[in-house]
Amino acid sequence: MAIGFGAAGTADANSLRSLTPSYPAVSAGDYLLLGVAQKYADRTVNTPSGWTALGSASGGAGTDGTVDEGNVKIWLYGKEATGSESGTLSVTDTGGTASCFAARIFSMTKAGGESWSVSSAATASDNTAGTSLVWTYDSDPGVTANDWLVTVWAINSDAYTHTHALSCAGLSSITTASRGNVAVTAGANLRYGFVTHAIGAGTSSGVATYTNTASGSATNAPAGASVLVRLRVSGGGGGGTIAPISSGYHLRGFNR
Numbered sequence: 001m002a003i004g005f006g007a008a009g010t011a012d013a014n015s016l017r018s019l020t021p022s023y024p025a026v027s028a029g030d031y032l033l034l035g036v037a038q039k040y041a042d043r044t045v046n047t048p049s050g051w052t053a054l055g056s057a058s059g060g061a062g063t064d065g066t067v068d069e070g071n072v073k074i075w076l077y078g079k080e081a082t083g084s085e086s087g088t089l090s091v092t093d094t095g096g097t098a099s100c101f102a103a104r105i106f107s108m109t110k111a112g113g114e115s116w117s118v119s120s121a122a123t124a125s126d127n128t129a130g131t132s133l134v135w136t137y138d139s140d141p142g143v144t145a146n147d148w149l150v151t152v153w154a155i156n157s158d159a160y161t162h163t164h165a166l167s168c169a170g171l172s173s174i175t176t177a178s179r180g181n182v183a184v185t186a187g188a189n190l191r192y193g194f195v196t197h198a199i200g201a202g203t204s205s206g207v208a209t210y211t212n213t214a215s216g217s218a219t220n221a222p223a224g225a226s227v228l229v230r231l232r233v234s235g236g237g238g239g240g241t242i243a244p245i246s247s248g249y250h251l252r253g254f255n256r
Contacts, residue, residue, distance in 0.1 A: 003148045003233055005196055006030055006107030008180045012088075013102035015187035020088040021103040028083030031108040031116050031231065033076060034091070037154040037184070037192035040064050041071035042096035048089055051077040055121025055227045060156040061129045062220025065099070067188050069129075069220035072100075074154040074192060076227045078118055081107070099187030104180055106194050108148070110233045119230035122207065129223045133212040141230040143171060143204035148231045151210045154192040155224035158183035160214040166197045168208035173200025191222075 007024035019036075026032065036045050041058035054076045062069025091103045110116065119141030126133045133155065143149065149166065164176050174197050181193040195210070214222050 002111055003231055004109040005179060006109045009105040011102060011104040011182045013100070013184045013186050015099055016101060017093055017098055019091040019101060019103045021091065021105050022088045023085045023105055024107050026081045026083060026085045026107055028081060029110060029112065030081040031118070032079050032081050032085065033106045033108065033150060034089070034103060035152040035192060035194055036075040036091060036103045037100065037190055038073045038093065039070060039100040039156065039188055039190050040097045041073040043073065043093045044095045045075050045091065045093045047077065048091055051079045054078050054118070054229055055123055057123035057125055057225035057227050059125025059127050059223060059225035061127050061223040062156065065188055068157040068159060068218065070156050070188060072154040072156050072190050072224045074152055074225050074227055076121060076152050076229065080116060100184045100190045102182060102184045102190070102192060104182060104194065106179060108231060111236060113236045114233040115235045117232040117234065122228040123225070125225045127223055129217055129220050131214045131217045133214065133222060133224065134209060135226040136209045137207045137228050140204050140207045143168065143199055143230055145199055145201050147199045149197040149199065149208060149228055150231060151195045151197070151226050151228045152192070153212060153224065153226040154190055155222040156190055157218070157221035158185055158189040158191045160216050160222060162193065163213045164195050165211045166208055168204050168206060170205035171199055171202040174198070175200065
C-alpha cells in the first residue's frame with residue numbers, strides 16, 4: 001500500500017467568472033484534487049461535472065476589495081480518474097463580487113488494484129495577520145501510518161515566500177512537501193497552494209494543525225483559510241470496493 005504524488009496541471013487565474021485549469025498527465029485510478037481560490041469570500045463555485053465537493057473554508061482580515069487584504073475562500077474537489085481526462089476543465093462561479101479567481105488540478109497515485117478512501121474535509125481559518133499562519137482544523141478524519149494528509153490553502157496577499165509544517169497528537173515521522181504555490185495578481189491579489197503530508201507512524205488522537213510561515217507580513221496580511229483531507233489506500237490485486245467508515249466515502253479502485 002503506497003500513495004504517491006503524481007503531478008500538477010497548469011494553473012489558471014483571472015478576475016472573472018470562469019477558469020480552465022489544465023489536467024496533469026493522468027492514469028486510470030489516480031485520485032485528482034482540484035483546488036479553487038477566490039476573493040471575495042461571498043462567491044459560490046459550481047461543482048464541475050464528475051467531481052465531488054470535498055469542502056471549503058473562508059477567512060482573512062482587512063477590507064474586501066483592497067489589494068493585499070480582505071477575505072478569501074478556498075474550495076477542494078476530488079474524483080478518481082478514469083484515465084480519459086485531458087485538456088482543460090471548465091470551472092465557473094456565481095454570486096458575490098468577482099475579484100481573484102484561480103484553480104489548479106493535482107494528481108495522486110496508488111498501486112494497481114488498491115482502493116481509495118477519502119475522508120470528509122476538515123477546515124480552518126486564521127483571521128489575524130502575521131508571519132505565522134496557524135490553521136487548527138475543526139475535526140480529526142482518523143489518521144494512521146501510511147495515510148497522506150493534503151492541505152490546500154489561500155491567503156489574502158500574493159506577497160511573501162512560505163514554509164510548511166504539520167503536527168497532530170499521536171502522529172510522527174511526517175514528511176511535508178509543497179506541491180504548488182501560486183501568486184494571483186488578477187483582482188485584489190491572493191496566493192494559494194497545495195501541500196502533502198505523508199504519515200510515517202502513529203494514530204491520530206486529536207485534530208491536526210498546519211502552520212504556514214510567511215517571510216513577512218503587513219497590517220492585514222497574510223490571513224486566510226485552509227481545507228484538509230485524508231487519503232488512504234487499501235487492498236490490492238482485487239480492485240474491489242472497501243467497506244465505508246464514518247469519516248469519509250470510498251471509490252472503486254481501477255487496475256492500472
